[in-house]
Amino acid sequence: MIKKSFNQVGKLLSIIPNILPIRKNKIVFDNFSGRGFGDSPKYIAQKLLLERNLDLVWLMNDINSKPNIKGIRFIKRKSIRAVYELATANVWVDNVRKSLVTRKKRKQLYIQTWHAFMGLKYLEADSENTLSLGYVKSAQKDAMRTDIMLSGVHFRTELYKRAFWFNGEVLETGTPRLDLFFENHSEINDNVNTFFKINEKAKVVLYAPTFRKNWTVEMYSLDFERVLQNVQQRFNGSWELLIRLHPNVNFSDVGFNNEKIHQASGYADSQELVYRADIIISDYSSIMFDGMIAKKKVILYVPDLDEYQNGDRKLYFKIDELPFVVAKSENELNDVILGFDDSEYESKIAKFTDEIGVVEDGHASERVAKIILEHIEGKDKK
Numbered sequence: 001m002i003k004k005s006f007n008q009v010g011k012l013l014s015i016i017p018n019i020l021p022i023r024k025n026k027i028v029f030d031n032f033s034g035r036g037f038g039d040s041p042k043y044i045a046q047k048l049l050l051e052r053n054l055d056l057v058w059l060m061n062d063i064n065s066k067p068n069i070k071g072i073r074f075i076k077r078k079s080i081r082a083v084y085e086l087a088t089a090n091v092w093v094d095n096v097r098k099s100l101v102t103r104k105k106r107k108q109l110y111i112q113t114w115h116a117f118m119g120l121k122y123l124e125a126d127s128e129n130t131l132s133l134g135y136v137k138s139a140q141k142d143a144m145r146t147d148i149m150l151s152g153v154h155f156r157t158e159l160y161k162r163a164f165w166f167n168g169e170v171l172e173t174g175t176p177r178l179d180l181f182f183e184n185h186s187e188i189n190d191n192v193n194t195f196f197k198i199n200e201k202a203k204v205v206l207y208a209p210t211f212r213k214n215w216t217v218e219m220y221s222l223d224f225e226r227v228l229q230n231v232q233q234r235f236n237g238s239w240e241l242l243i244r245l246h247p248n249v250n251f252s253d254v255g256f257n258n259e260k261i262h263q264a265s266g267y268a269d270s271q272e273l274v275y276r277a278d279i280i281i282s283d284y285s286s287i288m289f290d291g292m293i294a295k296k297k298v299i300l301y302v303p304d305l306d307e308y309q310n311g312d313r314k315l316y317f318k319i320d321e322l323p324f325v326v327a328k329s330e331n332e333l334n335d336v337i338l339g340f341d342d343s344e345y346e347s348k349i350a351k352f353t354d355e356i357g358v359v360e361d362g363h364a365s366e367r368v369a370k371i372i373l374e375h376i377e378g379k380d381k382k
Helices: 001-016 038-048 080-088 124-130 134-143 154-163 177-184 186-196 224-235 270-276 288-293 305-312 332-339 341-358 366-377
Strands: 026-031 055-060 074-078 090-092 109-112 146-152 169-171 201-208 241-242 259-265 281-282 297-301 325-327
Touching: 038 055, 038 177, 038 332, 055 224, 055 270, 074 080, 080 201, 090 366, 109 366, 124 154, 124 224, 146 332, 146 366, 154 169, 177 288, 177 366, 186 270, 201 224, 201 270, 224 259, 224 281, 224 332, 281 288, 288 297, 288 341, 288 366, 297 332, 325 332, 332 341
Parallel strands: 026 055, 026 090, 055 074, 090 109, 109 146, 146 169, 201 241, 201 281, 241 259, 281 297, 297 325
Antiparallel strands: none
16 A cells, blocks of 8 residues: 555655755765665765755665764655655765666756666666566666766776766766775774674785575585685684675575674665775686776676576676686685785786786765766756
């Protein structure tokens, strides 16, 4: 009944959007369709919190888990109130396709940050034959109303122009969620340590794979204790391990029974986990590139490489074209950990970042905040 009422009101506002006037200083943020306070929208919002007289609204699915942040109003995403907030906002900031029914007004500014600085897997029009017709139509509609997309690398800029059904501006502002990697944030380490009860002197391995379209989870069942033993042998010190599964599969119970191994799939901000980590083990996930910018050691564990390329998604790069260390079996994984060559790795990273045209410098949030403030003040073209 509530859902039906929400949709009916949304359709009404979609038909007669001009009835509700735009509130000049209102900005509405959404992260992964209501998942919480995180990703690039979080870091833009934090920068805007430094400004006065702004009405910052954040849409969330689980309003009971909202953080206590002065200056931000947290609203239930699928609610009549959310429709009202969107209809009266001056600016929308999202990191995935917007699915809510409110029609965008001509003078509203819609900024799409997307949810990855760089990616390996084919996206949008490049993988259209793997997408549902419903998603394609929704994505094309969303692209038509998007005003600005943000990029932090030349490779991605060209991809947005070519494969996202988008004809608006792509601005190489950098990626707001990567800004924290250019500064010292001891409080982030403290937050992660406290949340997982990690020893502050311990080093951390972050295991963060992507999902498989057939929901297979066998490749996630690593011998994590052996991994910890080997990183300790190669790099010395005390080590702990965080497991961060993709939201599509975080219901899966990857078994472990060790006080130094922690389930981190429910942690709100993956960027904080990357910041705390010393080594990242992933597969085809874009988190590999975040780790690259954060100057972490990144290892790709890809036991299903052939199957994935042939069945799940085509890749923009061959695995051996990437600068990361690659293992195609669990034995190989432990071998590459023990034989990790820091000098060779750093040389490959430098070459690759130059080739793809990285523009990240830690000031992306500042640039995007300026774009939003100029729009609010009427200094932009809209």
